[in-house]
Amino acid sequence: MKTASSVRVTEEGVRSILQAALDKAKSMKVIVSIAIVDDGGHLLAFMRNDGARLHTVPVAIAKARSAALTRNPTGKKSPSGRDMDDHQALAITLAAGPGSIVTFPGGVPITVNGQCVGAVGVSGAKSDEDREIAEAGIAAL
Amino acid sequence: MKTASSVRVTEEGVRSILQAALDKAKSMKVIVSIAIVDDGGHLLAFMRNDGARLHTVPVAIAKARSAALTRNPTGKKSPSGRDMDDHQALAITLAAGPGSIVTFPGGVPITVNGQCVGAVGVSGAKSDEDREIAEAGIAAL
Amino acid sequence: MKTASSVRVTEEGVRSILQAALDKAKSMKVIVSIAIVDDGGHLLAFMRNDGARLHTVPVAIAKARSAALTRNPTGKKSPSGRDMDDHQALAITLAAGPGSIVTFPGGVPITVNGQCVGAVGVSGAKSDEDREIAEAGIAAL
Amino acid sequence: MKTASSVRVTEEGVRSILQAALDKAKSMKVIVSIAIVDDGGHLLAFMRNDGARLHTVPVAIAKARSAALTRNPTGKKSPSGRDMDDHQALAITLAAGPGSIVTFPGGVPITVNGQCVGAVGVSGAKSDEDREIAEAGIAAL
Numbered sequence: 001m002k003t004a005s006s007v008r009v010t011e012e013g014v015r016s017i018l019q020a021a022l023d024k025a026k027s028m029k030v031i032v033s034i035a036i037v038d039d040g041g042h043l044l045a046f047m048r049n050d051g052a053r054l055h056t057v058p059v060a061i062a063k064a065r066s067a068a069l070t071r072n073p074t075g076k077k078s079p080s081g082r083d084m085d086d087h088q089a090l091a092i093t094l095a096a097g098p099g100s101i102v103t104f105p106g107g108v109p110i111t112v113n114g115q116c117v118g119a120v121g122v123s124g125a126k127s128d129e130d131r132e133i134a135e136a137g138i139a140a141l
Numbered sequence: 142m143k144t145a146s147s148v149r150v151t152e153e154g155v156r157s158i159l160q161a162a163l164d165k166a167k168s169m170k171v172i173v174s175i176a177i178v179d180d181g182g183h184l185l186a187f188m189r190n191d192g193a194r195l196h197t198v199p200v201a202i203a204k205a206r207s208a209a210l211t212r213n214p215t216g217k218k219s220p221s222g223r224d225m226d227d228h229q230a231l232a233i234t235l236a237a238g239p240g241s242i243v244t245f246p247g248g249v250p251i252t253v254n255g256q257c258v259g260a261v262g263v264s265g266a267k268s269d270e271d272r273e274i275a276e277a278g279i280a281a282l
Numbered sequence: 283m284k285t286a287s288s289v290r291v292t293e294e295g296v297r298s299i300l301q302a303a304l305d306k307a308k309s310m311k312v313i314v315s316i317a318i319v320d321d322g323g324h325l326l327a328f329m330r331n332d333g334a335r336l337h338t339v340p341v342a343i344a345k346a347r348s349a350a351l352t353r354n355p356t357g358k359k360s361p362s363g364r365d366m367d368d369h370q371a372l373a374i375t376l377a378a379g380p381g382s383i384v385t386f387p388g389g390v391p392i393t394v395n396g397q398c399v400g401a402v403g404v405s406g407a408k409s410d411e412d413r414e415i416a417e418a419g420i421a422a423l
Numbered sequence: 424m425k426t427a428s429s430v431r432v433t434e435e436g437v438r439s440i441l442q443a444a445l446d447k448a449k450s451m452k453v454i455v456s457i458a459i460v461d462d463g464g465h466l467l468a469f470m471r472n473d474g475a476r477l478h479t480v481p482v483a484i485a486k487a488r489s490a491a492l493t494r495n496p497t498g499k500k501s502p503s504g505r506d507m508d509d510h511q512a513l514a515i516t517l518a519a520g521p522g523s524i525v526t527f528p529g530g531v532p533i534t535v536n537g538q539c540v541g542a543v544g545v546s547g548a549k550s551d552e553d554r555e556i557a558e559a560g561i562a563a564l
Binding site: 194195200203217227234235240244 | 322323348350351352353361362364368369370372373374376377378379380382383
Binding site: 292293296322324325326327328329330331332336339 | 433434437463465466467468469470471472473477480
């Protein structure tokens with residue numbers, strides 16, 4: 001079998017995710033940047049809240065990219081599911097190159113029928129709040 | 142006078158621009174990526190149409206960034222308004238570094254009361270169509 | 283409709299493409315590097331012939347990546363199909379960033395049921411020969 | 424004596440290593456990316472297993488490159504053989520630049536007659552398994 005079928009998120013799906021994440025941030029009274037990427041880590045949509053700090057732009061995009069490339073939520077679990085110590089977390093981040101692995105929460109893969117079809121990254125609030133916002137976005141799919 | 146007032150586009154303004162640009166692209170039956178940046182060239186919003194090619198992501202962002210940083214539409218006019226030949230166009234692009242100057246159409250500054258407050262970059266259609274879509278977005282502000 | 287179905291090449295498919303491209307290069311008595319990437323431009327497989335020059339490594343990878351991201355063969359046609367002059371070709375290359383667009387032959391998209399599922403990039407021979415080798419690889423799919 | 428003889432791995436040797444490493448990964452039921460580089464750290468061959476996560480691509484290549492450049496297995500031993508603490512491990516990684524030194528297992532030099540002629544890097548399983556796969560590949564030489 002030389003090819004296999006796969007799934008992707010449509011523009012309509014992307015809009016639902018983005019709006020639900022923005023609504024969640026608003027309801028939590030936090031100010032964030034939100035990035036959505038496809039399964040290859042390429043940007044699909046992005047929105048920065050009024051007043052969000054500028055470092056949240058690359059951080060939200062890196063979180064989304066990390067969650068897509070590793071197919072796991074960002075954090076100190078390794079891609080294969082074990083806890084990483086500080087050295088391991090930073091060493092794999094450096095090995096993967098700039099903007100590819102993020103070892104704190106806020107990036108969450110979008111999974112459809114067990115397949116990773118992209119990811120959402122949020123930056124600007126506490127990192128557990130960032131993750132909650134990303135999850136709320138994905139729940140709207 | 143040691144400080145001066147400035148103008149910026151709000152999230153509501155950004156949404157109007159993005160929606161108007163998306164509507165324009167749809168009415169022209171073209172498939173594009175649209176990026177909106179602030180006056181410092183930092184991303185405010187981004188949307189990729191269903192089916193847009195992946196190189197349109199960095200190109201739309203670079204066009205928006207170029208128009209914001211030079212405060213001029215992207216193209217073969219120099220930032221100070223003179224026509225550039227091929228060497229000049231590519232030399233200034235290389236001098237400014239990756240993704241900072243774009244010398245073909247599709248990036249348009251957002252000007253309010255004579256002040257550049259950001260820019261819109263579009264990629265995916267013919268470059269004159271890209272520019273038209275960016276202008277339609279800005280007209281909605 | 284929030285998701286849509288898609289296609290990907292399996293490892294078995296990738297191996298067929300790589301072997302057919304290597305066989306073609308051998309039959310042409312040329313020495314090359316061959317890269318195969320997925321639809322997001324991420325490496326699937328790579329092989330460098332005995333004696334191939336080292337610059338062929340990044341060039342083959344960039345050609346494959348370019349053909350995947352633009353969904354077009356590499357060359358001086360723009361992604362939307364028009365002929366580009368020297369300035370346009372180099373300007374879009376710089377706008378897209380390092381290793382993303384290549385404006386000479388040797389990168390060819392892999393298309394299945396009208397959908398781009400990846401690409402092959404070849405470097406080391408004359409660029410028309412590079413393209414021929416990539417096409418021979420894809421024909422084996 | 425102004426020149427000296429050197430040894431290199433041929434394409435046939437590279438293929439043996441790659442196939443033996445792929446067979447080992449299969450027998451261990453793990454899904455990985457495998458990179459083989461020459462003594463200068465330049466890619467010779469690469470294969471990504473069906474379903475391997477995308478961050479394994481740059482990580483496998485970085486591990487192979489690190490083992491070739493330091494002529495030592497990747498890990499927290501310094502290139503001169505002493506144990507490094509966390510700061511030393513990350514500091515030398517940053518000093519060497521992106522993708523040049525990796526301080527966890529999975530990159531193994533290929534040594535012939537006491538001379539480093541290249542390296543194998545594996546990513547995707549637990550890092551000790553990655554190393555075992557690289558070693559199995561090299562054993563086939």
